[in-house]
Amino acid sequence: MKVEPLVSIIIVNWNGGKVFEECLKSLTKVNKPRWELILVDNGSTDESQLLINKIDFPATSVKLIQNKKNVGFAPANNQAYKEAKGKYILLLNNDTKATPNFLEPLVSKMEEDSSLGVIQPKIYLMDTDKLLDNAGSFMTRIGFLDHWGFMQKDSGEFDQEREIFSAKGACMLIRKSVVDNVGLFDDDFVSYFEESDFCWRVWLAGFKVIYYPKTHVFHKLGFTIRRQNVLDMNCHYYKNRISSLMKNLETKNLLLVLVPHLLISLGISLAFLLSLRFRSFTMVLRALVWNLLNILSTARKRKRIQDFRIISDDLLFKRVGKKIDWIKFYESFKRVQNDIVRRLVTTGSK
Template sequence: MKIAVVILNWNGVQLLEQFLPSVLQYSPEATVYIADNASTDDSISFVLANFPSIKIVKNDSNLGFAGGYNEALKHIDAEIYALVNSDIEVTENWLQPILKAFENQPETAIIQPKILDFKRKEYFEYAGAAGGFIDEYGYPYCRGRIFDTLEKDNGQYDNNCEIFWASGACFFIRSSVYKELKGFDADFFAHQEEIDLCWRAFNKGYKIKYTSESVVYHVGGATLQQGNPKKTYLNFRNSLLMLTKNLPKDKLYWILFCRMVLDAIAGLQFLLKGKFNHFLAIIKAHGSFYSLFSVHYKKRYKFQSEKYYNEKSIVYLYFIKKVKVFSDIFGSGINIKKLNL
């Protein structure tokens, strides 16, 4: 099975210097590509000088995560795309369990490995942890991470299972499915585009899986730090766009209304904490959403599954009931299918 490891880069020469060696060392099964988003630093010359076996695809401008991958993958021939952040350290034999799963399970379209924190390697990392889910209102959470609470990896999620979304930090997808779904939504630019893609795959009947047998370490926030107002803007806007595209029609307007109320509460909290730039980011996110609503409503598929969530409100559980770890949600309705990948 032909696999391409594709690393999106924008002015990340230091990250490439640090993390490319592990990718090349432990990926003999793959062809490694750099998809460059019109970097202005020494990224390309560094790769050419030090890693001549790596293939380079140059985009004409910085198209973000979504558009950057969409454009680059047009020029890459492979059965499996491994979309890997430039701040990921991979481990020995990380590709083998993934390839085995794809070979043995034709219904599986997307797979995520276990993602641990590069800085604290005994802990799960924020972006994906041990596989993602959303609640009824579209709030994402993970096995190993709910909002800002990160769990220590004690082997509690060392089962291979079906999940709802896989992290874009290390995202494996069949190229045929990627093309069928027309890739990421380029309007998102960055953030939550992988959840949107997984939701669209789910609505088409494809399965998304997690395997603990493949392990990577992620720095996280290397492009946009957690406290960056631009990240706040993109997350709030893109979440609303994702709901518009993928919610069942009978839930759409009610849930959008609820999210707007909850977003207003979040904005007031930012204001009370003196984070005026984040408050403004939410206002701008809503303004952009209103202007884009009709465009994204037209992107809806004919069918949207009612069974997209396992938990009604992760916000209620986390902030009111004080449920901080994923394993404590089981009594609240989560039913994770244990599957042999």
């Protein structure tokens, strides 16, 4: 008789409150396959970490890792990974809501296809009428991601299984043996872009990342982001994206992809300066300086990644790359700029 595989469900929490409670309650209805729960609490002050002692889970085990402070999303997930006993790891955000049967189809798909490294289900925005959060992301030749399905109405376009460059960290099932080979998240990233950097390494090691729409979860977009410093958050985005390009691109594409990316980033910084958004201007510069100061560490990580690479950039761009949509790119930049301005208004900063 075939033994049902164990899944290690990992959740990182920081002052999740009622939203986190709803996330945990949704898991009480997930009976198959077998799963264990590992919660990493990043120094919560609202006692939400104690919720796991008040809820009866159909899990084989429940473990709490308590951090004294918020160490960031990436390091916290890495802590949990070291404790995971499952054949598969499910990363689940604390602001998601699971559906009762969401996990079994993901595991079945993994069991059927040993070439799969990561699977993302369909992710709906919570509290909306079938709007999508994300159906996967694709890499462009200028190093920025194209997010498929973001804020779009669900339609037949999103009902087909598809290879993607990167899954969304809000909910992704991972083959643990792949993590044992390529590592999980880069601790230096702290938060943001860590899942894309990880999925890139999964591809380079010869495994696939797919979007699998036969199952779904819900995500309360922005719940965590709204409680963080908007400048620090966006600085991490820029810093980590540049670092990921430096680590994962083939040598020729350091010139063909990284250099244009750096020039565009400097142009964005200049746009902030010309609009007198001085702190936003320095935000991008801080990201560039960080990468300059940490270039030796990045070079060591790059060597390890390039040593296990078995797929070329050309093939990867052909399979999970997209041509840059400059209008969409500009609209995305304006959306981020407006969000920064809006959130800085309350502090009186520019």
